[in-house]
Amino acid sequence: MSGVEETLNESVDIKEDKEFDVEAEDHIGDDYFVDPTRYLFYRDRKEWADLEPVPQDDGPNPVVKIAYSEKFSDVYDYFRALLKNDERSDRAFALTAEAIELNAANYTVWHYRRVLLQALSKDLREEMRYITAIIEEQPKNYQVWHHRRMVVEWLNDPSEELEFIADILSQDAKNYHAWQHRQWVIQEYKLWDNELKFVENLLEDDVRNNSAWNQRHFVISHTTGFSDPAIVEREIQYCLSQIRKAPHNESAWNYLKGMLQDRGLSSPPGLLERVLELKETHCSPYLLAFLFDCYEDALENSNQKENVGEEERKDILRKALEICDLLANEKDTIRKEYWLFLGRSLENKSGSRGPSDKPPEPSDPASGQQEMS
Amino acid sequence: MDGVPTPLRCFSERHPAEMFADDGVDSVTSVEQRAVLRCLFVHFLLHSTLLREQHYQYLKKGLRHLSDAYECLDASRPWLCFWILHSLELLEEPIPTAVASDVCQFLARCQSPTGGFAGGPGQHAHLAPTYAAVNALCIIGTEEAYNVINREKLLDFLWSVKQPDGSFVMHVGGEVDVRSAYCAASVASLTNILTPKLFEDTTNWILSCQNWEGGLSGVPGLEAHGGYTFCGTAALVILGKEHMLDLKALLRWVVSRQMRFEGGFQGRCNKLVDGCYSFWQAGLLPLLHRALFKEGESELSRQRWMFEQQALQEYILLCCQNPAGGLLDKPGKSRDFYHTCYCLSGLSIAQHFGNMDLHHEMILGKEENRLVRLQCMHLH
Numbered sequence: 184m185s186g187v188e189e190t191l192n193e194s195v196d197i198k199e200d201k202e203f204d205v206e207a208e209d210h211i212g213d214d215y216f217v218d219p220t221r222y223l224f225y226r227d228r229k230e231w232a233d234l235e236p237v238p239q240d241d242g243p244n245p246v247v248k249i250a251y252s253e254k255f256s257d258v259y260d261y262f263r264a265l266l267k268n269d270e271r272s273d274r275a276f277a278l279t280a281e282a283i284e285l286n287a288a289n290y291t292v293w294h295y296r297r298v299l300l301q302a303l304s305k306d307l308r309e310e311m312r313y314i315t316a317i318i319e320e321q322p323k324n325y326q327v328w329h330h331r332r333m334v335v336e337w338l339n340d341p342s343e344e345l346e347f348i349a350d351i352l353s354q355d356a357k358n359y360h361a362w363q364h365r366q367w368v369i370q371e372y373k374l375w376d377n378e379l380k381f382v383e384n385l386l387e388d389d390v391r392n393n394s395a396w397n398q399r400h401f402v403i404s405h406t407t408g409f410s411d412p413a414i415v416e417r418e419i420q421y422c423l424s425q426i427r428k429a430p431h432n433e434s435a436w437n438y439l440k441g442m443l444q445d446r447g448l449s450s451p452p453g454l455l456e457r458v459l460e461l462k463e464t465h466c467s468p469y470l471l472a473f474l475f476d477c478y479e480d481a482l483e484n485s486n487q488k489e490n491v492g493e494e495e496r497k498d499i500l501r502k503a504l505e506i507c508d509l510l511a512n513e514k515d516t517i518r519k520e521y522w523l524f525l526g527r528s529l530e531n532k533s534g535s536r537g538p539s540d541k542p543p544e545p546s547d548p549a550s551g552q553q554e555m556s
Numbered sequence: 557m558d559g560v561p562t563p564l565r566c567f568s569e570r571h572p573a574e575m576f577a578d579d580g581v582d583s584v585t586s587v588e589q590r591a592v593l594r595c596l597f598v599h600f601l602l603h604s605t606l607l608r609e610q611h612y613q614y615l616k617k618g619l620r621h622l623s624d625a626y627e628c629l630d631a632s633r634p635w636l637c638f639w640i641l642h643s644l645e646l647l648e649e650p651i652p653t654a655v656a657s658d659v660c661q662f663l664a665r666c667q668s669p670t671g672g673f674a675g676g677p678g679q680h681a682h683l684a685p686t687y688a689a690v691n692a693l694c695i696i697g698t699e700e701a702y703n704v705i706n707r708e709k710l711l712d713f714l715w716s717v718k719q720p721d722g723s724f725v726m727h728v729g730g731e732v733d734v735r736s737a738y739c740a741a742s743v744a745s746l747t748n749i750l751t752p753k754l755f756e757d758t759t760n761w762i763l764s765c766q767n768w769e770g771g772l773s774g775v776p777g778l779e780a781h782g783g784y785t786f787c788g789t790a791a792l793v794i795l796g797k798e799h800m801l802d803l804k805a806l807l808r809w810v811v812s813r814q815m816r817f818e819g820g821f822q823g824r825c826n827k828l829v830d831g832c833y834s835f836w837q838a839g840l841l842p843l844l845h846r847a848l849f850k851e852g853e854s855e856l857s858r859q860r861w862m863f864e865q866q867a868l869q870e871y872i873l874l875c876c877q878n879p880a881g882g883l884l885d886k887p888g889k890s891r892d893f894y895h896t897c898y899c900l901s902g903l904s905i906a907q908h909f910g911n912m913d914l915h916h917e918m919i920l921g922k923e924e925n926r927l928v929r930l931q932c933m934h935l936h
Contacts, residue, residue, distance in 0.1 A: 237678075239676070239677055239678065240665055240677045240678065241662065241665065241677060242658075242661050242662055242665055242677075244654075244658040244661070245620075245658075245662060246619055246620060246637060246655070246658050246659050246662045247618070247619060247620075247622060247633050247636040247637055247640070247662070248620060248621055248622065249622045249623075249624065249626045249627060249629075249630060249633075250621065250622065250623055250624050251624060251627060251630075252624050252627070255624070255627055255630075259630075263678055266678070285627060286627055286628055286630050286631060287628075288628060288629070288630075288631050288632070289630065289631040289675070289679070290631060290675070290679075290680065290682060290726075290727055290730060291631065291674070291675075291678075291679040291680045294680060294727075294728075294729050294730075297729065325726075325731060328731075329730065329731040332731075356584065357824070357827065359774065359778070359779070359781065362778060362779065363774065363775060363778055366775075366777045366778065370777075388583070388584070389583035389584045389585055390581070390583060391583050391584075391585035391586060391826045392583075392584075392585060392826070393779060393824055393825040393826040393827070394779050394824075397767070397768075397769070397778065397779040397780075400767075400768050401777050428579070428581055429578075429579040429581040429583075430577075430579055431576075431577040431578070431579050432579070432826075433812070433825055433826060434825055434826050437768075437769055437825060438768070441767075441768030441769055441770075442768065444768075444805070467577070515816070516816075516864075517814050517815075517816040517819075517864050517867060518811050518812070518814065518862075518863075518864070519864070520857060520860050520861070520862045520863065520864070521807070521808075521811040521862045521863070523857075524855055524856065524857065524862055527855035528853065528855045531854060531855050
């Protein structure tokens with residue numbers, strides 16, 4: 184598979200419509216002496232003469248047949264030969280690097296390289312240097328990061344990791360593989376100490392970096408947790424401060440909600456008021472959605488509380504439905520169907536009958552096989 | 557759609573107002589987003605016709621021959637088969653019998669002697685090409701196709717990649733993430749080798765991937781992401797456990813991924829639109845619709861999914877088609893078979909609402925734009 188997002192497709196950068204083809208070898212006949220730095224196919228190398236290359240078995244009527252370059256076919260014909268014989272040698276090890284360069288997504292080659300690393304007791308420090316260089320060239324590939332993880336595990340040495348990953352993130356602050364590797368290293372080797380600071384620096388650079396917000400959540404949930412009211416208050420302040428700077432930053436609003444949702448959005452005292460205040464000067468569809476969530480949460484909790492009167496409940500419901508309408512019809516129309524559904528659903532749950540934009544239909548789960556295929 | 561062409565959303569008066577509000581605060585995220593919008597504005601002036609013939613020629617050729625630009629997918633050739641066959645299926649283009657047979661024989665060569673399918677002949681088995689191969693064979697649907705799969709060995713392979721914590725590695729000695737659970741569940745279900753024991757603890761592992769954002773991440777702890785969210789959710793649907801997710805939180809997350817100006821979907825919050833998410837993200841809405849219905853939700857629409865179907869169709873048709881055939885991520889990007897498959901899949905979802913009893917179509921542009929209706933879970 185090519186990967187998921189950057190991983191599902193961007194690790195594969197297909198430039199099909201090349202503007203021009205570059206001729207590989209221009210110097211035919213020019214050199215009287217054989218240039219030792221000139222590329223020689225494996226089939227022409229003396230040291231490989233003992234090995235019979237294995238052509239790919241695509242069958243008599245191939246499909247999705249790739250027009251491999253001569254170099255590609257040659258290298259992989261020899262790779263297949265090595266694999267067939269399970270050859271464990273330095274020349275095999277060297278060839279895996281060539282095969283990787285031609286297609287770094289070939290997981291069979293990577294697996295074989297790891298077998299050789301162990302069988303030949305190769306220098307793992309050198310392998311770290313190698314994999315560092317490869318990742319810098321191709322940071323959106325699954326295999327390279329997995330390989331690095333294996334080497335770090337074998338060495339049991341994470342000392343280079345945070346700095347290395349920081350470097351990759353400095354080139355693409357949202358690289359999913361990089362963050363995955365970073366979380367693994369931090370958790371495995373308990374390197375939590377400076378991570379919150381690292382996150383804050385990234386958020387200084389780009390307050391909209393959702394990966395950094397996620398990392399913030401990751402660090403806090405695995406260290407102090409979100410139960411301590413002082414921590415929660417600190418985080419609320421942080422969010423609101425970022426929101427004041429950039430009100431249309433969805434990440435900050437999602438973080439605020441995500442952090443509070445388990446305990447209930449109406450639980451931090453004064454939060455609703457603070458948000459209502461912000462509404463006057465820093466409104467956004469995200470603020471309105473957050474308000475809706477606060478009201479919905481208040482309604483849900485009011486079921487348990489006796490001091491919330493019927494009038495107050497009706498008022499909260501009215502405000503919530505008003506926001507749904509506003510979002511559906513004016514402020515967040517791309518999500519109209521969703522906001523209308525939420526409004527209907529809330530009304531239905533709260534037991535009141537209000538105007539809705541569709542004729543009331545009997546929802547009859549018993550009518551036939553209601554299967555979503 | 558009753559003969560009167562629906563005015564394009566992108567020409568409405570309100571549309572320009574939906575352009576990105578950057579609050580006067582620049583950052584990498586907002587700069588990149590603005591660049592995309594500038595580029596898109598021009599594209600919204602085009603007409604909304606699905607270039608069927610061009611896509612067909614592109615797919616037909618690719619099924620046989622690919623340029624050396626595809627060397628980077630040499631370990632994903634069953635994927636190429638799947639993406640192309642599925643696209644042809646959506647376009648309702650028949651697969652000639654000889655071609656179908658050739659695909660069967662090729663995929664047979666990709667099957668590992670120890671079970672499962674590999675990225676190419678002679679390579680090691682891997683859950684992703686296994687998913688692609690099995691699904692491609694199901695699209696072909698002939699007896700020859702079904703007979704290719706060695707079901708006993710496939711089960712051995714699935715056991716060989718199963719982990720004690722319920723997750724699966726993608727291949728022996730490989731990495732774990734939620735894609736593997738989906739690939740495993742899909743092929744096990746399609747070939748009828750699914751047992752509860754095989755997926756013991758898998759449900760809990762997948763559930764642990766739902767995060768504070770409401771979506772799912774690749775592994776627990778990471779950012780919510782469309783591709784992984786689809787894989788995790790669809791896997792749970794296959795296992796009959798989707799109700800264990802926080803469906804409301806997931807619904808909020810996924811609907812929020814539709815871009816108000818572009819109409820297409822982003823993969824993660826504050827990232828850019830990409831045509832392939834027309835499937836990974838929008839494809840969640842039918843799954844959630846059904847899941848909520850099964851949970852007794854009475855207020856679901858009987859006509860529409862909970863995303864803006866017209867806007868998505870506009871994005872795909874106006875911005876994601878290569879005039880020479882094939883579809884793509886966004887204007888300026890190259891076409892490829894992966895995007896062709898998932899843009900078309902997303903287009904189909906946006907055109908068709910329904911279940912066994914209900915079916916409501918909403919075709920943007922000409923009737924000829926209509927694609928075959930997808931069946932949610934297994935994509936065909």
